[in-house]
Amino acid sequence: GQQVMQIPQYQHVQEGEDFTTYCNSSTTLSNIQWYKQRPGGHPVFLIQLVKSGEVKKQKRLTFQFGEAKKNSSLHITATQTTDVGTYFCAGISSGSARQLTFGSGTQLTVLP
Amino acid sequence: GAVVSQHPSWVICKSGTSVKIECRSLDFQATTMFWYRQFPKQSLMLMATSNEGSKATYEQGVEKDKFLINHASLTLSTLTVTSAHPEDSSFYICSARRSGQLYNEQFFGPGTRLTVL
Numbered sequence: 001g002q003q004v005m006q007i008p009q010y011q012h013v014q015e016g017e018d019f020t021t022y023c024n025s026s027t028t029l030s031n032i033q034w035y036k037q038r039p040g041g042h043p044v045f046l047i048q049l050v051k052s053g054e055v056k057k058q059k060r061l062t063f064q065f066g067e068a069k070k071n072s073s074l075h076i077t078a079t080q081t082t083d084v085g086t087y088f089c090a091g092i093s094s095g096s097a098r099q100l101t102f103g104s105g106t107q108l109t110v111l112p
Numbered sequence: 113g114a115v116v117s118q119h120p121s122w123v124i125c126k127s128g129t130s131v132k133i134e135c136r137s138l139d140f141q142a143t144t145m146f147w148y149r150q151f152p153k154q155s156l157m158l159m160a161t162s163n164e165g166s167k168a169t170y171e172q173g174v175e176k177d178k179f180l181i182n183h184a185s186l187t188l189s190t191l192t193v194t195s196a197h198p199e200d201s202s203f204y205i206c207s208a209r210r211s212g213q214l215y216n217e218q219f220f221g222p223g224t225r226l227t228v229l
Contacts, residue, residue, distance in 0.1 A: 001172070033217070033218075035220075041222070042205055042220045042221060042222050042223050043156065043205070043207075043220045044220070045217050045218065045219070045220075048217060088155060088156070099146070099158060099161060100146070100158070100218060101158070102148075102155045102156045102157075102158075103155060104154070104155045105154075105155050107153070
């Protein structure tokens with residue numbers, strides 16, 4: 001079955017430093033989504049990428065979808081303490097029943 | 113808009129009892145709802161896809177007789193954990209996809225934390 005892997009599992013950064021999490025799928029994806037889950041909370045949708053090589057920005061967050069549509073990345077510039085949480089990528093395989101397969105997540109800690 | 117609620121938010125029960133969890137889309141209709149479980153510090157694992165008016169589709173390894181799913185209306189899906197055991201203790205999260213929407217965005221409920229003693 002489809003597998004979605006994410007690295008790193010944990011990341012500690014000093015406030016102001018940059019952060020990147022990487023997502024790799026075992027199969028080609030029709031699209032990929034990113035979610036953020038705060039401690040004790042539920043996942044909140046951030047963005048969806050659909051096109052090969054697509055890059056989208058949301059303020060300090062930059063999302064990229066690979067040319068082969070099998071990998072993606074999320075980059076945060078100049079992290080803030082409000083960025084703390086676990087970031088999940090979730091992919092939908094081409095031809096699947098539009099079910100999301102979640103990556104293992106990257107837990108981000110920002111030290112003040 | 114696009115708010116999903118879950119009830120209860122937490123429940124503690126004795127081993128062998130059944131627990132029902134409700135998932136409601138408050139301001140939109142959801143043809144499809146999804147049920148996930150999440151163990152501490154782990155990712156979300158899809159348990160089943162719930163389609164309004166039809167039987168749920170369960171993921172491999174998920175016992176359909178143990179995790180009963182009913183999606184009787186466009187705004188409500190329920191998950192019943194039957195004869196719960198301590199290993200069923202987990203965080204159960206539902207999500208809903210808005211009927212007819214172009215994108216696949218899912219809106220997640222706040223989750224239900226189940227503890228089985």
